[in-house]
Amino acid sequence: MGGIGKTTLANIIFNQLCPRFGKNCSFLEDVSKMAKRKGLKTLQEKLLCDISFFGVACKILDIDHDINMIGETICNKKMLIVLDDVDEAYQIQKLIGEQPLYPGTRILVTTRDKSVLNIRGFKYKFEPYEMVQLSDKDRIKLFSRHAFNDDSPPDDYYTLSRKIISTADGLPLALQVIGSSLFRENREIWVECLDKLEEAPHKDVLATLKISYDALERNEQEIFLDIACFFIGENKTNPMYMWKECKFYPEGAIEVLINKCMIKELDDDSLWMHKQFRDLGRVIAKDQHTRLWDIDDIIDKLNSTEIKGRVQALHFNLRDSSKGPITVTSEQIKRFPCIRFLSLCELPIRSVWIAVMLFLLDLPLPIINGLRQLVRGI
Template sequence: MHEKKFKDDMQRVLRWKVALKEAANLSGWHLNNGHESDFIQSIVEEISSGILKCTFLDVAKNPVGLHSHIDAMSELLSVGYDDVRMVGIHGIGGIGKTTIAKAVYNLFAGQFQSFSFLANVRETTKRCGLVQLQETLLSETLGNTNLKVGNEDRGINVIKERLCHMKVLLVLDDVNKLEQLEKLAGDKNWFGPGSRIIITTRDQHVLDTHGVERKYEVRGLSHADALQLLSWNAFKKSYPEKWYEKLMDRVVQYAKGLPLVLVVLGSLLYRRSEAEWESTICKLQKSLHKEIYEILKISFDALEDNEKAIFLDIACFFKGENKDFVTEVLEASDFDPIIGIQVLIERSLVNIGYLGQLQMHDVIQLMGRNIVHKESPNEPGKRSRLWSHEDILHVLMENTGTNAIQGIKLDSFGQKDILLNPGAFTEMKRLRLLIIRNARFSEGPKSLSNELRFLDWTGYPSPSLPSNFHPQKLVTLNMCHSKIKQFEGIKLVKL
């Protein structure tokens, strides 16, 4: 009809055709026969609800060094493809896993039909159970706050039925058990094409067991980023005061790229004098700040008894030692070090160096030693492991050792003779590991524990071992540069 009416101005008609076609393809609301004012009000309410739903998460007060992590995660996620992907973010406590997950969530949430960020899965499961997490997931993705599932098994079916056709972005933060994944994101077919599930955890094995193929291990900050993060928290600007630069370097060296440590210590040192910085740094060499200790200890508390014992032995005695050597010593102590060390690696508590040596973040080592120190803060003779020169000398010279002591390592004391109490080892009946190197004693002990599995005493001061020493469990004996000429009555598995 318009073509006939405007036959002399066909360009206008063509423009109308294009405009009408574009309008017809727009998604929106249909008025039908409703009242226009009510219709407009419903549109406003729905848009307002959507805006609130899309509110960004607070990532970090000073998000230093995030760009490289976001780039790596973007590549793993490849948002836009129609496959369903699960991507794991793993690493040590305090390394920034949750911060990265929040930043990625904020970046991509708008590209999904529905989205949900389930924070603190570990803690929420312990406190409220998995049913509440299932209901929260459904509430956030479906927009139905009244939906109840009743029990975990029904919750699984509801999630599968309601979300299998929806493009969902789901973040499961701080997962520590396989059960949590099985009941919140059991399989890729629970979610519609294009969905992405991000999982943060301290335990890489949880990801492996659930079949998560794409994993991102979070590493510490670079020296430059660490300085900047510390400066933002200590001085509220991106660069430090010039006269604090050396002190800043010492804190950064202590933190070894761990954002948690830099944020906590930076806040602690805000507006402090140089003398207060110096005092704090000296204090930190002996004991962790309480907030840092509590966060890191979560990983230790989740270990089984076998792994706990192995972790404490490494933290107190064997950091930097060859893995095969340590495995041998730990096997002699009736531990299961092959699986134990692997678990510690998966939980980012230990890693293996290029030459096969056991490595551990300095702050993690200090956390382990703090755990032992807390066994008996005021009396070292009642702790399970001794490594401090001061504590060992107190125990050996004052004869305050007890049945609690399982291991002692004294290394490089110096040239001064140590006045050993002859009965110092008498009460240490559970002592299984004794390492004394580069230390001179005035005399040897009158007794040693028959539970010893590993005895390494360089420069042993006496011509013979105690006559009542019957080490039937001893696996390794090293007495080089000692005064002993021969051994009588001792049978060893390895000498």
């Protein structure tokens, strides 16, 4: 996932290994961004310049023809090449080529999408390494270096620091960004920062994570938002029925989300998502007004006579509510014409059956289809 330290680790490995390869080294940063902004030709020119001892910028006229120049150079020398932040398989093909590599050559690729490493016709297979989260000790050290220029917080900031660190859920980018923003700030700012982070991640972290979200197809985005809002820790079986009914093509979408490290599917078929991605999804859902899970927000919308055409899902989490019994009428639900998911938590089975029967007697077909998931769950 974005911000977990792929480029940082690749840089460290590159610098450690460079002495073994002499001048036959090249580190191509932000491959996906550079390919979109300046074209692959620019990256090919830099790579060829790095590994061919020309000493001046090499001009490439044709991407497909001059990949042969790179291939011939690579196959005759032991190389160390890093392709950072690749998002399409063809980028690897056009930069490395398909000729045999010289013995001892090392190619490192960082990516948010491991499916790009499956390249048809490629002579070599990548050995995957999935980034792991920082240990508790390293989280404190990383945050403290940016917030205090030290390896640990001062005693009077220790508890507050731990609370702020917990909001990042071990994501290095978040720890660096938050720590740097708090450097030399007073305690009141720290307390305010904690309150804000408990509502949503830091804006710079959100921007990095949203790159992965923006790259998804619409059906994949819908499933991502559903998981973030409702299904973390839940078995995937029931939501799969709903997603299939809604033509979200969930089998392929789930695989895409897993490949992009946005979710994980655990051994018991339950769905897992990093806390920062969860918060990103909920921020997006709130901005879009498509999903409601806060009981106060739901009650406000139910009491409004306006038509809520953007709302797709309602999640009544009554176990977290101090409101007491809540009555919902079919007339209120009719004001949500696009609803496809309704969740009623902690209700007696008999009450749920009665509610479903009342809804089915009086609701139009689209809403009945949205309630099928509830009936299946019972």
